[in-house]
Amino acid sequence: MVRSVNVAIVGAGLVGSAFINQLQSLRSHAITYNVILIARSTKALVSKSYAPLPLANWSQDLAASSPASGLSPGDLAAYLEKSPLPVILVDNTSSDALAKVYPVFLSQGVSIATPNKKAFSSELGLWNSLFSSAANFAAEPKGKGFLYHEATVGAGLPVISTIKDLVATGDEVVKVEGIVSGTLSYIFNEFSTLSGGAPVNFSDVVNKAKELGYTEPDPREDLNGLDVARKLTILARLAGLDVQSATSFPVQSLIPRPLEEIEAVSEFMAKLPEYDGKMEETRAKAAEEGKVLRFVGKIDLSGESAQKVKVGIEKYDAAHPFASLKGSDNVIAFYTKRYGKNPLIIQGAGAGSEVTAMGVLGDVLKIAERVAK
Incomplete structure (x- = not known):
């Protein structure tokens, strides 16, 4: 029947x-x-x-x-x-x-x-x-x-079901760390690489991402970090934290402060190159350490960090899975009591209709x- x-x-x-x-x-x-x-x-x-x-x-x-x-x-x-x-x-x-x-x-x-x-x-x-x-x-x-x-x-990645299963079966989530924005994944994979090629301007990468349709029509909706913050809020709540909202913890915005009040997208994009210097300085410092930049969300339930949830730019060396990410892929690492020092990692296309x-x-x-x- x-x-x-x-x-x-x-x-x-x-x-x-x-x-x-x-x-x-x-x-x-x-x-x-x-x-x-x-x-x-x-x-x-x-x-x-x-x-x-x-x-x-x-x-x-x-x-x-x-x-x-x-x-x-x-x-x-x-x-x-x-x-x-x-x-x-x-x-x-x-x-x-x-x-x-x-x-x-x-x-x-x-x-x-x-x-x-x-x-x-x-x-x-x-x-x-x-x-x-x-x-x-x-x-x-x-x-x-x-x-x-x-x-x-x-x-389409099995992120929610995975953390639910971990918690439901009695595992203890110690830390969650991830690149959960396909847009920002692409931007930082292009901007900060291990290839040693000629550096590119941050604003040029944002422009390219916009042209490819990776960003929202207004890229500031991606650059403000709120999309990542919302996803971290969901994961943190599933892990057991009573996070009040997506704005109740530190979220690093990639929008230069002087450009925050600009209304027109075209004007914002035209003025963004004026602030490439600061992003290049951050990229160069990471490169001197043999590291790359990634825009990451972190949840820490270990008790070792005063700040349980945060979103922003982090540095990773070449051996880290986040450093070798390609395109607009997402990657999330679950550190739990059962999995020990080797996290459970989920990686793949995390954006697209x-x-x-x-x-x-x-x-x-x-x-x-x-x-x-």
């Missing part, structure tokens, strides 16, 4: 589109995935009867639909609550408003799969309202629905195995 679930998809941009395409390409027929809603900020396709939407031309159908109405987070919760089949909400947005309604969805039996970091890295109160206990870091959510968020840290969508889809499959009828 084939089991079924209903799927509601909010967010149909790059990640959302990749997710829908991957969902359509599933080879398994053990569970049927009925898409009953596809929505973006101003448009929506909604099956009022909860029958599956046709997906052959979903993008064109969505573009041709009337402006969305009645799709506030509260109205969405009311619609999903009446689903005749178990329903999975796929939130491919970065919406704070939608994240704050997660507890409502869960209490109604709606399960959630999402790459939305804000839902898990904002104020600690929201985190605690999502999960049954601040001490239960196997992450059993409150309510009757299931909540999976593998893609919030490392896109396809791998992020894969992480979300993997969560949907796990949820469906638990709830499908």
Whole structure:
């Protein structure tokens, strides 16, 4: 007997589109995935009867639909609550408003799969309202629905599931150290290398990353370090720290202070070369020590550091795994009591719409195995 679930998809941009395409390409027929809603900020396709939407031309159908109405987070919760089949909400947005309604969805039996970091890295109160206990870091959510968020840290890499398994099986996490921004990974891999070639200007590397589409349209959203801070907040909370928010610990911004108040992206990019000297000085000092620069997040639960969580530039010698990183790869090292001095390392593509969508889809499959009828 084939089991079924209903799927509601909010967010149909790059990640959302990749997710829908991957969902359509599933080879398994053990569970049927009925898409009953596809929505973006101003448009929506909604099956009022909860029958599956046709997906052959979903993008064109969505573009041709009337402006969305009645799709506030509260109205969405009311619609999903009446689903005749178990329903999975796929939130491919970065919406704070939608994240704050997660507890409502869960209490109604709606399960959630999402790459939305804000839902898990904002104020600690929201985190605690999502999960049954601040001490239960196997992450059993409150309510009757299931909540999976593998893609919030490392896109398709098994980062969240790994730290959950470590904690759930009784291992003691001593330290977590990682390069968790594909954008900043690329920038520093290009800017500070072991090859000994002619040095490049930091601003030129940022420009190149922007041209390649590695940065946000406004690169300052990457350079301010907040994306890394949000991911570290999630990992720290899963490791057992009551981190208040992504701004409650030191986060090094790569935006020169005199440029912080500039509004236009073009003006910021035009003036960034004026501050290449300071970054070059930092790079040169590291090179004199035979080391390279990397933008890293650190979590220390050993008791040896007064600062438990921090984000910023660190120096590594050639023998360190972080020094040989290529492209925009992510790498995360888990130091635990069981693994001793040799950390458990996860490395691979940690950014991009396809791998992020894969992480979300993997969560949907796990949820469906638990709830499908």
